[in-house]
Amino acid sequence: MTSGVQSDDPMVRLLADRTRARAEKDPCANLCTLANIDTQGAPQARTLVLRELDDQLAVFINTTSPKWQSLLAGPVSVVVWLPSIQLQYRLSCQTAAIPQHTVHDSWHMRPEPPKRMDWFYSEVAPQSSAIGDRQRLLGALEELQLPQPLTPPASAHGLFLEPESIERLHLGEDNGIHDRQLYRLTTTGWSVTTLVP
């Protein structure tokens, strides 16, 4: 299997590989696993939609979530696994808040249920808080009055992921020996080291 676009810039490679994975209808093409250390010092990881905003990586997160402050403070670790093309990326990133108007432009394109959830987080109960049972959740969502015309709540937010290192592991080499490249961001650009896979 081809090992993809050759470039000295791992972001170019990652974006090209995600485009290839989308063409292969890879169910993971638009996803990542984002890990951090929470305020108690415990490791946490979760699946998120990994977005591209003007070629910058981004995730959308509600600020009512307990993870928001930790993720905003950074650093975070991101894993992208693209099974259709046998590629794993691991990124170490700092984060930066996305300007709210950028998040809100995309917010309008979301389906109705997540839009309603975003309002629920700010008006009724924050994300990850305990709620008696599912019926209570559904009832409160039903009763929730949404603003008309529909606008995003201030808590609908997002983070740019700013990679400092990117490791690319290709499992699909013809000879069966995996190809593992570690890119580090320096003051003059990306440096690359080949690692034992």
Ligand SMILES: Cc1cc2nc3c(=O)[nH]c(=O)nc-3n(C[C@H](O)[C@H](O)[C@H](O)COP(=O)(O)O)c2cc1C
């Ligand atoms: C396919 C998939 C995509 C998801 N995308 C998002 C997302 O973009 N933003 C988000 O906050 N949670 C998303 N989630 C939910 C998170 O994985 C997680 O359950 C939620 O954010 C609460 O995580 P926390 O307890 O670490 O705060 C997604 C889950 C799945 C399975």
